[in-house]
Amino acid sequence: NAGVTQTPKFRILKIGQSMTLQCTQDMNHNYMYWYRQDPGMGLKLIYYSVGAGITDKGEVPNGYNVSRSTTEDFPLRLELAAPSQTSVYFCASSSTGNNSPLHFGNGTRLTVT
């Protein structure tokens, strides 16, 4: 099993550009999450999904959008990139909600200049 796969690993964007961070998991997990982690800081939840067709905002959703058309995929969309969105983005999944461990992807390091 590949687990949680994120692409790309690195990306540099200019201010105002848009991009989609891809995330896919092959564990048939219902729950998927997007976190951002700024240097030396903790993890902040951007969006999450409890199943296909259902998404909800986390702590820091502004500037981002998500969709969950399938169980496997949970892409994160940045429409108008801003320097404040420079961060490392982690996708994660879990089989259920509160009592399941998170399985993380390797992360996408995004720089907006």
Next chain:
Amino acid sequence: GQQVMQIPQYQHVQEGEDFTTYCNSSTTLSNIQWYKQRPGGHPVFLIQLVKSGEVKKQKRLTFQFGEAKKNSSLHITATQTTDVGTYFCRTPPSAGGTSYGKLTFGQGTILTVHP
């Protein structure tokens, strides 16, 4: 949302010394999870504690859940350079909450081990 305070923020130790990080909550927790993130890596699940007063061990790591289920600790005995990284706790919303996605990570404790 629930406030979880993780301390200390940083810890520098000599190899062979012990290390402890704490997560403290203002409200009762239904469970708590611990994760480790190596420098440049992604968080990796270590363990989950559910019961009041629960103690679990993984080799040199000892995890405890307080009797009141408001605090938890991760203790490493005789640290090694491989223990370097950031240790996070993760807690669900208040008991009975339904915001399954809004589990909260502590701020993390960054551990440095000097050889």
